[in-house]
Amino acid sequence: MKPDTNNHSVFMLHYHLIMCIKYRNEVIDDTISNRLNEIFVKIAPAYNITLEEWNHDVDHVHILFRGQPNTEISKFINAYKSASSCIIKKEFPEIRKSLWKEMFWSQSFCLLTTGKATVDIIKQYIQSQGKKDGKQSN
Helix, strand or coil, X not given: CCCEECCCCEECEEEEEEEEEHHHCCCCCHHHHHHHHHHXXXXXXHHCCEEEEEEECXXXXXXXXXXXXXXXXXXHHHXXXXXXXXXXXXXXXXXXXXXXXXXXXXXXXXXXXXXXXXXXXXXXXXXXXXXXXCXXXX
């Protein structure tokens, strides 16, 4: 996979986001998931975010996306949750019956960084810098 670039950086920032419906209410079907995906794709560019992969279960979504060093991820997640909640409840009014006090998303979320190398491999790489055959180079 080729790294992203901007004027001053080379980077490859992938994130795995998991967001749940409030109290894990089972309200997501394929139609709602597709609409949530469309909303994500529409809002994401304003935050330098690119969707890579999307999937859902009845009570949560999994999202793989790319960001940039200047991406304000928590602001994006809050903006997305707010906008998507309003839009979904407006376009699918029947969903309100299945929500708790009309709250769509849980306040919490899980955000994980991803990469091809494990933390242990990166630690070994950093520790080996400047060494040749186990000895410090001059």
